[in-house]
Amino acid sequence: MNYDLVEKxxxxxxxxxxxxxxxxxxTVVEAGDGIARxxxxxxxMSQELLLIENSRGEDIxxxxxxxxxxxxxxxxxxxxxxxxxxxxxxxxxxxxxxKVGKELIxxxxxxxxxxxxxxxxxxxxxxxxxxYLLERSAPSVVDRESVNAPIQTGIKAIDAMIPIGRGQRxxxxxxxxxxxxxxxxxxxxxxxxxxxxxxPICIYVAVGQKESKVAKIVKVLEEAGAMKYTVVVSxxxxxxASLQFLAPYAGCAIGEYFMDQGQDALIVYDxxxxxxxxxxxxxxxxxxxPGREAYPGDIFYLHSRLLERAxxxxxxxxxxxxxxxxxxxxxxxxVSAYVPTNVISxxxxxxxxxxxxFHQGVRPAVNVGLSVSRVGxxxxxxxxxxxxxxxxxxxxxFRELAAFVQFASDLDPETKRRIERGQLLTEIxxxxxxxxxxxxxxxxxxxxxxxxxxxxxPLQQIKETEGKFIQYLRALHKETILEPIxxxxxxxxxxxxxxxxxxxxxxxxxxx
Amino acid sequence: MYARAFADVYEAAPENVRxxxxxxxxxxxxxxxxxxxxxxxxxxxERFITKKQGGREVQLEFARPVPLALINExxxxxxxxxxxxxxxxxxxxAGVRIVIDGERELDNSMARKLKDMFKKEL
Numbered sequence: 145m146n147y148d149l150v151e152k153x154x155x156x157x158x159x160x161x162x163x164x165x166x167x168x169x170x171t172v173v174e175a176g177d178g179i180a181r182x183x184x185x186x187x188x189m190s191q192e193l194l195l196i197e198n199s200r201g202e203d204i205x206x207x208x209x210x211x212x213x214x215x216x217x218x219x220x221x222x223x224x225x226x227x228x229x230x231x232x233x234x235x236x237x238x239x240x241x242x243k244v245g246k247e248l249i250x251x252x253x254x255x256x257x258x259x260x261x262x263x264x265x266x267x268x269x270x271x272x273x274x275x276y277l278l279e280r281s282a283p284s285v286v287d288r289e290s291v292n293a294p295i296q297t298g299i300k301a302i303d304a305m306i307p308i309g310r311g312q313r314x315x316x317x318x319x320x321x322x323x324x325x326x327x328x329x330x331x332x333x334x335x336x337x338x339x340x341x342x343x344p345i346c347i348y349v350a351v352g353q354k355e356s357k358v359a360k361i362v363k364v365l366e367e368a369g370a371m372k373y374t375v376v377v378s379x380x381x382x383x384x385a386s387l388q389f390l391a392p393y394a395g396c397a398i399g400e401y402f403m404d405q406g407q408d409a410l411i412v413y414d415x416x417x418x419x420x421x422x423x424x425x426x427x428x429x430x431x432x433x434p435g436r437e438a439y440p441g442d443i444f445y446l447h448s449r450l451l452e453r454a455x456x457x458x459x460x461x462x463x464x465x466x467x468x469x470x471x472x473x474x475x476x477x478x479v480s481a482y483v484p485t486n487v488i489s490x491x492x493x494x495x496x497x498x499x500x501x502f503h504q505g506v507r508p509a510v511n512v513g514l515s516v517s518r519v520g521x522x523x524x525x526x527x528x529x530x531x532x533x534x535x536x537x538x539x540x541x542f543r544e545l546a547a548f549v550q551f552a553s554d555l556d557p558e559t560k561r562r563i564e565r566g567q568l569l570t571e572i573x574x575x576x577x578x579x580x581x582x583x584x585x586x587x588x589x590x591x592x593x594x595x596x597x598x599x600x601x602p603l604q605q606i607k608e609t610e611g612k613f614i615q616y617l618r619a620l621h622k623e624t625i626l627e628p629i630x631x632x633x634x635x636x637x638x639x640x641x642x643x644x645x646x647x648x649x650x651x652x653x654x655x656x
Numbered sequence: 657m658y659a660r661a662f663a664d665v666y667e668a669a670p671e672n673v674r675x676x677x678x679x680x681x682x683x684x685x686x687x688x689x690x691x692x693x694x695x696x697x698x699x700x701x702e703r704f705i706t707k708k709q710g711g712r713e714v715q716l717e718f719a720r721p722v723p724l725a726l727i728n729e730x731x732x733x734x735x736x737x738x739x740x741x742x743x744x745x746x747x748x749x750a751g752v753r754i755v756i757d758g759e760r761e762l763d764n765s766m767a768r769k770l771k772d773m774f775k776k777e778l
Contacts, residue, residue, distance in 0.1 A: 157773070160769075162769060166760050166761070167761050168760060169760065184759040
């Protein structure tokens with residue numbers, strides 16, 4: 145006999161206490177498609193964690209979803225194929241929870257909190273981990289305070305016109321291949337640039353994504369050094385619908401842990417359309433009546449109870465925050481579909497990405513006319529507020545005149561000037577992905593553009609000039625201009641005068 | 657469905673017509689081509705009738721055949737209306753497992769003890 149096994153048996157026998165007690169059990173009467181119908185367990189709670197014993201004697205976790213008169217509809221969370229009719233089911237008396245703690249930072253886990261990154265086991269010391277329920281009530285109204293600190297995405301168009309505050313829920317919505325994930329990823333990458341505030345812990349939740357995409361995202365985060373403050377929760381397309389359904393709640397529980405510790409957290413749900421699809425699949429398999437677009441009746445509550453957990457807590461409760469960036473994928477720009485309208489109404493604003501803009505080369509393809517942030521402006525830094533105040537207006541005027549661009553030569557000088565300004569500002573707002581800018585650099589670039597310092601410059605040169613301008617300021621005016629803006633978040637008349645001088649100096653040096 | 661309908665009617669019917677109901681049940685099963693499920697239907701009918709009479713369905717599982725005297729001794733511990741089913745389940749390794757109404761279990765088998773020893777917390 146295996147010597148190790150004998151030794152293990154001896155060790156286990158030493159501490160073994162045989163306790164026989166009457167346990168509540170049930171029996172699987174139907175199994176298939178990740179769903180098990182269970183008879184018995186008449187006192188099971190809704191969302192209770194059940195353990196189904198498979199033929200190999202292993203306990204397969206499942207959640208009690210449907211409590212019917214004589215059966216329970218349970219969703220199997222792991223290798224559903226091994227669950228067979230007649231299998232014994234035990235109740236646990238607890239709802240599903242996840243182990244959370246600081247050790248999660250830098251790791252990739254599945255929705256049950258199990259590591260999937262080959263970096264070894266988590267929580268060797270049980271005292272390092274807390275148990276957080278996946279389904280938890282959102283913080284109450286009295287425990288919250290208004291959003292008052294910004295979260296910088298490093299994207300000029302967003303930080304200037306659609307500012308996001310810590311504790312806000314800002315939806316990123318758009319068709320496929322419009323750069324939704326890129327914006328979320330930039331927001332994560334940029335957190336290390338925001339040195340004026342404590343770096344928030346970022347949680348990226350991948351729901352129904354290709355495993356190759358998740359691997360690529362993890363690689364990008366690792367290369368940029370962002371995994372030092374990021375946790376990735378992955379339920380890829382190959383994962384069962386049950387895990388895809390749980391992933392956002394697991395990510396949220398991790399975020400709540402850090403929020404309860406008084407820290408700031410940023411969570412990206414990529415994406416909630418696939419999450420809704422997974423829930424629809426489960427609901428139909430559980431024979432719940434389908435409603436609009438075959439979604440079940442509680443599809444709104446599915447997302448509202450998740451997004452309501454994002455909050456800014458008051459000082460008495462530690463002052464932590466959880467900012468949520470849910471992503472929704474639309475079909476052919478249809479924002480009036482069922483799930484997009486639901487999530488738009490739940491969140492505090494949306495960043496709307498348009499495939500037409502994307503194909504025109506406007507990247508990020510943010511439609512500033514349809515994008516809005518309902519609470520973020522209160523949290524915007526004074527410097528940005530001062531500089532970017534008229535940006536939205538100028539772009540709106542440009543949009544009105546955009547149809548006349550092709551007749552530009554026949555227009556009056558004022559209209560022509562507005563069109564040119566609009567084109568210049570559009571060019572300035574273009575930004576490559578994975579190149580988020582620190583807030584102070586955004587402020588100086590926008591100041592120069594809005595102040596008319598780049599006027600008359602050929603559009604093809606704007607990008608290059610912008611890069612040179614930033615390099616110039618980094619080299620010669622870091623301590624005098626960039627750092628004061630970064631540290632204070634203000635843009636005083638003194639700073640403005642200094643920046644004006646620096647711009648003039650730069651233009652002279654470049655013969656502009 | 658068969659079991660519930662039959663148990664309801666059978667209980668309410670006078671003694672002299674009960675045989676007729678039984679015959680009709682088998683006629684319906686035959687007509688619907690449900691003979692493959694007949695065993696399960698009969699088991700369910702037994703369960704319904706036992707429940708209606710206030711009894712419990714008790715399953716006694718032993719790891720190996722045990723003397724009849726021991727089984728009878730155990731049966732005496734239950735009421736007359738209880739339906740007791742005795743079977744041998746070698747996967748228990750040793751000991752006994754008692755299941756009442758398919759909902760409550762008293763597992764004193766070696767298999768359970770071994771599993772407890774090597775159990776990993778979820």
